[in-house]
Amino acid sequence: MHPSATSWFAARTSTWRDWTPDALAAAKGDTRISVVLPALDEEPTVGEIVTGVRTLGPLVDEVIVVDSGSVDRTAEVAAAAGATVHHRDDILPSVGSRPGKGEVLWKALAVARGDILVYVDADLTDFRPHFVTGLLGPLLTDPATLMVKAFYDRPLLDVSAAGGGRVTELAARPLLNAFFPELAGVVQPLAGEYAARRSLLETLPFAYGYGVETGLLIDTYRAAGLDALAQVDLGQRTHGHQDTAALGRMAATIVHTINDRLTPSHSIWPTLTQFERHDSAVVPHVTEISLPDRPPMVTVDGYGRPTATRTRR
Numbered sequence: 001m002h003p004s005a006t007s008w009f010a011a012r013t014s015t016w017r018d019w020t021p022d023a024l025a026a027a028k029g030d031t032r033i034s035v036v037l038p039a040l041d042e043e044p045t046v047g048e049i050v051t052g053v054r055t056l057g058p059l060v061d062e063v064i065v066v067d068s069g070s071v072d073r074t075a076e077v078a079a080a081a082g083a084t085v086h087h088r089d090d091i092l093p094s095v096g097s098r099p100g101k102g103e104v105l106w107k108a109l110a111v112a113r114g115d116i117l118v119y120v121d122a123d124l125t126d127f128r129p130h131f132v133t134g135l136l137g138p139l140l141t142d143p144a145t146l147m148v149k150a151f152y153d154r155p156l157l158d159v160s161a162a163g164g165g166r167v168t169e170l171a172a173r174p175l176l177n178a179f180f181p182e183l184a185g186v187v188q189p190l191a192g193e194y195a196a197r198r199s200l201l202e203t204l205p206f207a208y209g210y211g212v213e214t215g216l217l218i219d220t221y222r223a224a225g226l227d228a229l230a231q232v233d234l235g236q237r238t239h240g241h242q243d244t245a246a247l248g249r250m251a252a253t254i255v256h257t258i259n260d261r262l263t264p265s266h267s268i269w270p271t272l273t274q275f276e277r278h279d280s281a282v283v284p285h286v287t288e289i290s291l292p293d294r295p296p297m298v299t300v301d302g303y304g305r306p307t308a309t310r311t312r313r
């Protein structure tokens, strides 16, 4: 692992259990906190998540759902649960509306009043209030922290207890390790649950669609340094799963987002860091990836000449 990533992982990783609601309420002062749910057709899950966030009482100043063009009853269910609902087309109408997740996270900045925004996906099937308190901990207690990413175990429902996060494992992590190895200690770079200061978010571009998490992560690192980032272990998270073709489109968007952030002199880092849970902790596991090619066989001394073969027993 890149040495900066090793030090960052050791220094900037915590667990939600480190941050109690009472301690956070005391640290909050007059900091305003908005919880923002991007939602496209999430009628079955959005209400319960809004209700769960509202159990945190005055720690959270507002719960906002930004509707990304739903054709189901997402907006009605969210409003009935107590969220303020905005349709993407009604926010900054002069700039028009684009499809995709990045658009609604970006437009949320124009309607939310918080100094800190906590993004939570609206398709979670096991939301618990500690998702929010965990993310707030490092921000409310350390002014140098600008963005906090969640991480968790990701079961692939009905398939594997530990095999979820397919785009993360097959595309985003290998690409980030190769081109932004300082970020290799981020356990869930695509986590849809993260919190950040408005003062950071309002200065960054928001990448298209599902590139938004990758773009914000790289751009925060480049604008403010690794120590502006922290990550919090939330335990386990389950959500709705998309099919392989849809995940292919997600991966392709992430490839473009990363490519937009490469420089002509970008080199490639030779290791991949993955993570495994051992007991309660998540630990990095590093694999050497690049060995030079073997040369064309015609250039190899001895090629074409009969060799004495030894029989192996």
Ligand SMILES: O=c1ccn([C@@H]2O[C@H](COP(=O)(O)OP(=O)(O)O[C@H]3O[C@H](CO)[C@@H](O)[C@H](O)[C@H]3O)[C@@H](O)[C@H]2O)c(=O)[nH]1
Pocket: 037, 038, 039, 040, 041, 042, 067, 068, 099, 100, 101, 104, 120, 121, 122, 123, 189, 190, 191, 192, 193, 210, 211, 212, 213, 214, 239, 240, 241, 242, 250
């Ligand atoms: O056009 C869209 C698509 C999605 N969403 C919402 O965004 C959230 C996450 O979308 P989802 O399709 O569930 O994403 P995942 O397949 O779970 O993808 C993972 O990886 C993505 C790429 O980084 C992240 O954006 C996600 O948060 C993360 O969970 C959900 O609340 C969606 O309703 C929108 O608001 N508009």
Ligand SMILES: O=C(O)[C@H](O)COP(=O)(O)O
Pocket: 154, 155, 156, 163, 164, 165, 166, 167, 168, 169, 190, 240, 241, 242, 247
């Ligand atoms: O983060 C990811 O890789 C995508 O959300 C896909 O997750 P899944 O493999 O758990 O469906």
